[in-house]
Amino acid sequence: MKLATFSRGGVHPADKKDLSKEKKLERLPIPSELVVSMSEHLGAPAVLTKKKGDTVSRGEVIGTAAGYISADVHSPVDGVVVDIRKVRVQSGAVADAAVIKSNETQSNPWTDKHDWKKLSSEELLDLVRKMGIVGMGGATFPTAVKLTIPMGKEVDALIINGVECEPYLTSDYRLMIEKPDEVLEGVMVAAAIAKPKKIIIGIEANKMDAVALLSEKAAAHGYPITVMPLKMKYPQGDEKQLIKATIRREVPSGKLPLDVGVVVCNLGSCYAMYEAAVYNKPLVERVITVSGESISEPKNLIAPIGTKFSDLIAYCGGEKDDAVSMVAGGPMMGFAVYDDSTPMVKGSSGLLILPKMVDDFSAPCVLCGKCVQHCPMGLQPNKMFRNIKYGNYQAAMDLGLMDCKECGCCAYTCPSHLPLVQGFKLGKKMGRKKK
Ligand code: SF4
Ligand code: SF4
Structure with a gap:
């Protein structure tokens, strides 16, 4: 079978998913202390509404969205705010954070089921906004903003990003395999808001069992969802490449997917929308893959937002002796992190502990043109860099x-x-500054 993919550029890095692919979702015991940053999303950081000494309960709003492109932040635990301080999150941004000491016993306010089908699309959109849901593939764009369809625009296709093309990461894969009904219901929540003409879930062909399972379940539920296997190629998880791969449509430079009638939602965000719609549960935890050749026991963990990387590493048996670097996210687009007290944020799809992988040298450009050949955006990286x-x-x-x-x-x-x-x-930052 010839599999669809995007046409221009791209690379085929070794997927390294075998390290964690078979590791079932495991719930991390609630850490004794969490650091919940107000910079959990793309856009303006939320405004912290708690002070030192305040008690907080699970799911309570502790930070309110500071603008249209922003999102509320909720407490992942019952506990007490023991400090307010600035923290550096994985992207390098510095933001206010609440340091919360967790209570020994935790409540579970999310047991009652709600019939979200009784809600209007506006009410569902408001719910997604109030639950602080953002793009969980790493981009962290507020989902409610993405699902707000301006007057006069129509959504032709809702495309769900189940590609997970970054090496090592298996958090979306485990969700698809272990929570297929919930993921699909979350997709239908997104569809009830965006009202697309068609719904497609794109999944790379190294997860054919997930393709088969979701197809079978979608048919059994009578959901109008097409599950599309895609050829393995990085960066297919990028919105523009995914749109090209699935429906052969090009998003022009400077335009958004909506300009070509498309909304793209991350698969993990669909699961969060399921939990929001069915249990009124805000985005207070997520699945994170802890992997890499230098972690003792790779795992796929359900962990509260604000968990320190050191707690994740300890739960996975610690680092091996050859550990050299710590990367938040995947190895291609992730961020090197130098401090293991850095907290998980809503976009933390992975934490990789890696040995030395490349030689630390850089030489002058030899004009080989490889960067131009592989750029999926058709750019000239060598010239831009110079x-x-x-x-x-x-x-x-x-x-x-x-x-x-x-x-x-x-x-x-x-x-x-x-x-x-x-x-x-750096160039983008300086270019914006000069402008
Ligand atoms: S910058 Fe591009 S052209 Fe220059 S050496 Fe690297 S890949 Fe080759
Ligand atoms: S120039 Fe940018 S878009 Fe093109 S390959 Fe490099 S990082 Fe990717």
């Missing part, structure tokens, strides 16, 4: 720097090991 290096930010922007997805395909293929993505991140 301009940024010499401070010509406007020239880099004229070459399409703002279209760069920071996917890392160029850096992955560069024989000179140039820090291309770091350069592009």
Whole structure:
């Protein structure tokens, strides 16, 4: 069978999913202390509404959205706020955070089921907003904003991103295998809001068991969902590449998926929408893959937001002696983290503990053109990088720097090991500043 994929660029890194693929979802015992940051999402950080000494209960709002592109933050535990301080989250941003000491016994306020089908699309959208749901693949764009369809626009396709193309990560895979009914119901919640003409779940072909299971379950429920296996190619989980792979539609530069009649939702966010709609449960926990060659026991954990990476590592048996780096997210787009007290945020799909993997050298560009050949956005990474290096930010922007997805395909293929993505991140920041 010929499998669909995007046409331009991309790479095929070893998927390394065998390390954790068979590890069933396991609930992390509630840590004694959590650090819940107000910068859990793309956009303005939430405004912390608690102070030192306040008691908090599970699911209570402790931070309110500070604008349209922002999201509420809820307490993942019953406990007491023992400190308010600034923390650096995995992306490098510094934000206010509530340090919460957890009570020894925890309540479970999410046992009663609700019939979400009685709610209107506006009420469901409001629920998604109030429950603080964001894109859980790493982008953390507030889901309610994504599902707000402006007057006069129609959604032709709702595409669910079950691709999980980053090496090592298996959190979405485990959700699909262990919670297929819940994931599909969450997809139907999103569909009840966006009212698409068609619904497609895109899944890469290294998860054919998930493709078969979701197809079978969707048919059994009578859901109008097509489950589409896709050829393995990175970065297929990027919205633009996924739209191209599934419905052959191109999102022009500077435009959004909605401009071509598409809404893309992450699969983990659909599961969160299921929990919100059925149990009124806010986004206070998520599945995170803890993996890598240098962690003693890779696992897929359900852990509360605010869990420190050190607690995750300890629960997985600790680091091996050859551990050299800690990466939050996948190895292609994730962030190197230097402090294991960094807390999990809503976008923490993975934590990787890795041995030394590449030589620490970078040489001059040899004009091989590999970066151009593999860039899925059709950019010229070598030229952009050279301009940024010499401070010509406007020239880099004229070459399409703002279209760069920071996917890392160029850096992955560069024989000179140039820090291309770091350069592009810096270039974007400086370019915006100059503007
Ligand atoms: S990081 Fe940017 S320039 Fe490099 S391949 Fe990805 S989109 Fe292209
Ligand atoms: S891949 Fe690296 S060495 Fe080759 S052209 Fe691009 S930047 Fe230069």
